[in-house]
Amino acid sequence: MFRKFAGLVFAASLWAGASIAAPQVAVQLSKSSDSHKAEASYINIDVTNTGSVTVYVFPTELPVVGDAPVLLSNVFEVKNADGQVATYRGAYAKRIVSPDDFIKLAPGAKLHYEVDVGANYNVTSGEGTVGYRRLSFYDRPQDSSSDMKPLGLATSNSIKVWFNPALIDGSRATHASVSPSTVTGCGANAGAVTAAYSAAKQLATNAIQYIGAHTTPIAGDPDGNTVFTPSARSIYWLGQSEPVQSNDGVDGRPGHYSYVRIIDTYFGTANGMPKFTCGCPTGTSPSVAAVAEANFTVVGADYSNAEIKLCPKFFTLPLSGTDSQAGTIIHEMTHFAISYTWSPSVTYVEEGTGDYLDGSTYSSAHQVALNNPTEAVRNANNYQYFFENIPAKN
Ligand SMILES: [Zn+2]
Secondary structure, three states: OHHHHHHHHHHHHHHHHHHHHOOOEEEEEEEOOOHHHHHOOEEEEEEEEOOOOOEEEOHHHOOOEOOOOOEOOOOEEEEOOOOOEOOEOOEEEEEOOOHHHOEEEOOOOEEEEEEEHHHOEOOOOEEEEEEEOOOEEEOOOOOOOOOOOOOEEOEEOOEEEEEOHHHOOHHHOOOOOOOOOOEEOOHHHHHHHHHHHHHHHHHHHHHHHHHHHOEEEOOOOOOOOEEEOOOHHHHHHHOOOOOEEOOOOEOOEOOOOHHHHHHHHHHHHOOOOOEEEEOOOOOOOOOEEEEEEOOOEEEOOEOOOOEEEEOHHHHHOOOOOOOOHHHHHHHHHOOOEEEEEOOOOOEEEEOOOEOOHHHOOHHHHHHHHHHOHHHHOOEHHHHHHHHHOOOOOO
16 A cells, blocks of 8 residues: 555656656637627637747647638637537648648747637537647657657647627628539649549549448348448558448448548549639648638538639649549548438438548558547548558558
């Protein structure tokens, strides 16, 4: 008993010692001091290096606003007054991890942001809660071959915010329907977009062949349900190794393959093509390849209201291979929420994937599949690498 007690004291003092020297970053959320902005659900975010060593952070996990008021990544955890999670309807910027994009935070340095939360999440009237998802900090800038192992995670607070949808920036209230099957503003790059789209379709064809090859009918099932048995390829990138039945819901969702299936359905049935626009939101860095605005739901695999913005970086990527143009198109398509009928008469709505910084490179995405399959199937890059399938696995 005494020894146990002594051990506890020793551990506690080690912890206290470590916390003084350890690098630390704090994310402080606060209400806007401007009363009009506070009414419209603007908040302030301060990111401060409160430790004694220089650290580095990456824009994917920062509240960066592109074309105001649209956020470029889903960094907040927002709950409505009824406690339900308010789904994200901002944009997702596909960034190729580049050392140039890391932001250096010397001890005491602070980054300040202002964001209209209500314009980026499906909020309802009443007092909701806003917290911060995750901010990782690193000892040095990472590159595209990095395993993305952070020094630590920032601490953050959460705050109560009054949401009044009537006062929220109207430009986000409805998404203007975009015309289908178009490539606009691409000039001499229009041909490259068409080629990338064809290459994406090839990836999808390959993926559905893979799924089909590992899917078998359930003997004697009157509804004709099938079972998919994951093998090397899907386990490597999506992590899940248990068989998935076509009528098998996971938390009310049909397993981990809904995106693979929905994208295959899309390409297979020649439903509405997403609108491709060349041009990037203001303020995006040169490492942003593409941006998807995730503020509406793709119904029945019809992508004709989905807009994918292609930035200059996109045209420097290889047509196919790892981190390709084709894979980037697939990546963007998984960011949209989807609504589909899975088993007879059951319609599911599933939120789009996110961009997790710890799964943002080829090697780190595989680590996420190994260590955190739940995150892997929510991370757009894991789907991208599954579709790109390099080197080929079966
Ligand atoms: Zn993305």
